[in-house]
Amino acid sequence: MSDNKNGKRICATTGLPICLDAEFFVKCNAVLAVVFLLIGGIGALLLALTRWQTVHLLPVDWFYRILTLHGLNMLIFWILFFEVAILYFVATSLLNVKLASVKTAWVSLIMMFVGAVMVDVTILVGQADVMMTSYLPLLAHPAFYLGIILVAVGTLIGVILYFATLHKAKKEKTYQGSVPLVVFGATAAAIIAVVTLLHGAIVMIPTFLHSMGWIAQPDPLWYRMTWWGLGHMSQQVNVCAMVSVWYLLGALTTGAKPLNETVCRGAFLLYIFFINLASAHHLLVDPAISAGWKIWNTSYAMYLAVLASMIHGFTVPASVEVAMRQQGYVKGLFGWLTAAPWKNPGFSAFFLSLVIFGFGGGITGVTLGTQQINIIAHNTLRIPGHFHVTVVGGTTLAFMGLAFYVVPLLFQREYIFKPLARLQPYLFGIGITVMAMGMSFAGSMGVSRRSWDIEAAGSIYGPAAHLFLAAVGIGGVLAFLGLLLFILLTVGTLLFGRSIVGKPMESWGTPKPLAVGEPEHTPIGLPTGAGSPALAMAEAHPTQGTMVLALVFLLSFAVYYFANWKALADAWPVR
Amino acid sequence: MVMSLMMPYWHFKGKQNSSGEAYSVKPADFIKRTEKFILANTGTESLLEEGLSPVVAAPPGEIYLVAKQFLWFPTLKLRAGETYRLHVSAADFQHGFSLQPMNMNFQVVPGYDHVLTIKPQAPGTYPIVCNEFCGIGHQNMIGKLIVE
Known part of the structure; x- marks a missing residue:
């Protein structure tokens, strides 16, 4: 740390500027995220020990209650709080800009926290035994829905603040060229988050009004379809954030660089366009939804999103392989991997x-x-x-x-x-x-x-x-x-x-270059030029190891996929 | 590529599909239809609110099944190799129709008459497990489908 006159300090390890306001909110969001992770984790332990029929720990009402608690704390609170922390961090540090508005960050944080506490308390006092999905006509106490709405809107405000901060960085010209890949991925996640949270608002607000007795019950199938617009898309926010973290960690720990930035960015775009449609796969055996719609959504649309994951799934380990080979670990197919x-x-x-x-x-x-x-x-x-x-x-x-x-x-x-x-x-x-x-x-x-209890009516399963x-x-x-x-x-x-x-922080250990000459280690995620030197590097250091891993992956997939068609063919004919 | 072709292929050639055939219905009307169906096939009146699941042997054709906290109503008795149009809907909450051990699963939503055209293959007594959470006691919601 050196100088915090401008509301910034310079990180002694990475040389990145750190906005002190942003740092405070990154810390708050991250700490709260971990608190919710712990609550969800204790729930997970209790649930696992109940489904293990020999142990069968929890009584029946508490099993369903904790299941509701576990789902919301893990899938919604832990992830959303941590993601807001990531957004603030990448925007301010990697783009070298201050958080656009401290007040807005406070509003977001308080709304999210109050909402999450409302939800958890409502569940624990037994007023919301409805599972995370809360499928209508099951109905919980209004505080449950209001809490979820607060968390969603609070997150939305945090995401908007992220966009405002990006805009500020662009206006103040704090970076040159296009934004770094990690910021690009985080932005993709943020865009999906906006659409997700809008779905959440569309489905939760009428449900809340219904729970207050002010309007008639919304249609259960409409609820399912819209809820999954929230439910599955929010997971795509996670995928985007996770892939960005892969690129970041690959770079921090082995000096890996994306093989081809354009392809990686294109893959993030595929997520934005197609993943919404993939949420249809929760409704595949629902009534009143046509087979044509189901097949369109789950094949062509979903495969484009899956293609994006496969692109990342290949380029990330391939970039690690290239980086390791460049540092001299060229032995055999997997010498780079064992030396990682x-x-x-x-x-x-x-x-x-x-x-x-x-x-x-x-x-x-x-x-x-x-x-x-x-x-x-x-x-x-x-x-x-x-x-x-x-x-x-x-x-x-x-x-x-x-x-x-x-x-x-x-x-x-x-x-x-x-x-x-x-x-x-x-x-x-x-x-x-x-x-x-x-x-x-x-x-x-x-x-x-x-x-x-799967044995409530005698033994059904072997x-x-x-x-x-x-x-x-x-x-x-x-x-x-x-x-x-x-x-x-x-x-x-x-x-x-x-x-x-x-x-500077102590290194956790990175590979020591075997070859003569220090490999180039640019500060991670900082704006760099075009991806061409990385491409040349890829040509010089091929990626056979990753290719073999990819083939093993495709083979395992084919075996599992066709085994499932066989299992299906053994069932009764049904239309 | 293979995966993209597999789903349309199975839609036309495969025997197991979820076409999603369904009709809008008020839960009360669906219950009445089911009770009428039971009366026509057994000669005795059984009402859903009695909380029992009478055995109903029905000829091939239209058959009815209601899901209600925590009951499958009635207990259907079918013949192997015949084709039935199974109308399944819910009286109260959402339920899941899970036929074991074939592991065939369909969503049951109140307000929707979900029609499954099925052809039982082998005689036996098959559990119908509710696999959508429908309230505390959900785990006890296990019915039967009898095939002769």
């Missing part, structure tokens, strides 16, 4: 997130989203099996990896118990993978999601289903321990971490 900084929690979290999201989430997601295959998947545990690998194994793990960098940089303290921090991504990643696989396979055997439910319990406990470790380390660091004010 696996002890650096930023890297391990990022790479595990990539693998878990791609293999687990990608393969199951595309399969479940197939119109007819959905018949043998809808509302079974296969669905949470899918979104736990995407949102938890993917997004949450990537955000944790980011925290290992952002916490020391912003709070200017070194992480405590570093060896434990190095283990944390593995514990969490493995736990969540075991749990989600248990869910997926139990769901393939027909086990329903959102059910307190012993194998119980084995997989036990995996859900064990994986859930491991993942919770990983989560708890993350929170303890982070909170412990804020309280007791060694102060590094004015000093």
Whole structure:
């Protein structure tokens, strides 16, 4: 830290300017995000230990109550609070500008916080046993809907502030050329967030008015369609934010640069255009929606969004491979991968997130989203099996990896118990993978999601289903321990971490270049010129390793996809 | 490419599709239709509000099923290899129709008469599990479909 006369300090590690106002709100949003993560995490532990039929911990009403609490705290509060923190951070630091309005940031923060507390309290006093989706005609206390509206509008204000800050940066010409890729990705996320939150307002405001008894009940199917405009699109905000974090962490930990910036930016655009349509896959076995509409939305439109994920899923590891090879790790197909900084929690979290999201989430997601295959998947545990690998194994793990960098940089303290921090991504990643696989396979055997007891009317599912439910319990406990470790380390660091004010943070460990000559390390995410030097680099250092990984991915996908068509063909004919 | 073609292909050639055929209906009217259907096929009157699920053997054609907290009404008895048009709707909240162990799942929404044209394959007693949360007690909502 040097000079805060202009309301900025210069980060001693990255050389990035940090707006002190923005820093305050980044800290507030991030700390609250972690609080909601903890609430959701405790819920997760209790739920996993209940669905493990042998343990069956919670009583019935508390199971459904905690399930509602867990969904909202994890999927909405933790993610939204953290995303607002990311938006403020990338806009002010990477574009070297001050936050456009401090008052607006306060309004956003207070609305989001009050809304979230209202929702949690309403659930815990038993006035909103309606699940996160709160499908009409199920009805909760008005405070529940009002709380969600406050969070949504508060977030919307935060996002608008982000756009205002971008505008300010452009007007003050604080950067040259086009915005850096990470900012571009974050902006894509912000644009999707606006559309998402508008859907939220469209669906929640009439529902709130109905819960007050002021208007008639909205149509349940209209509710489902509009709610999923919020529900699935909000996950695309996560995907965009997560992919941006991948690029950032890849760069921070191995010096990777995007192979072709234009392609990456194009892929973000595909998200914006097509992902809204993909939310149709929640309605594939609903009445009164035509097959033509379902197929259009889930094939051509969705595949374009999936294509975007596959582009990122390829370019991110390929850029790491190129960077590693350039530093001299050229042995064999995977020499670059084995030599990667696996002890650096930023890297391990990022790479595990990539693998878990791609293999687990990608393969199951595309399969479940197939119109007819959905018949043998809808509302079974296969669905949470899918979104736990995407949102938890993917997004949450990537955000944790980011925290290992952002916490020391912003709070200017070194992480405590570093060896434990190095283990944390593995514990969490493995736990969540075991749990989600248990869910997926139990769901393939027909086990329903959102059910307190699958044996209420005698045995329906075989012993194998119980084995997989036990995996859900064990994986859930491991993942919770990983989560708890993350929170303890982070909170412990804020309280007791060694102060590094004015000093650069200690490196978590990056690969040492083997070749002669220092590789070029531009400050990460800072505006750079065209992507052409990176392209030339890619030609000189090919990416066979990533190609092989991509082939393995496509093969696994094909096996899973056609196995599902076979399973479907064995069911009764139905139209 | 393969994936893009697979869905339209199965739509025309495959035997398992969700065409989403449905008609708008008031829940009270749908309950009346179901009660009439039971009376016509069993000769005895059964009402949904009695909370029981009488066994109804129906000839191939139109058959009715109501989902209500926490009951499937009535218990249908079908013949293997015959084709039925199963009308399923909800009396109160949203429910999920999940036929086990085939693991065939459809959404049941109040106000919508969802028509599934099905052809049971083998005799047996198949559980119908509710797989959309419909209130505390949801886990007890398990009905039966009998196939002879």
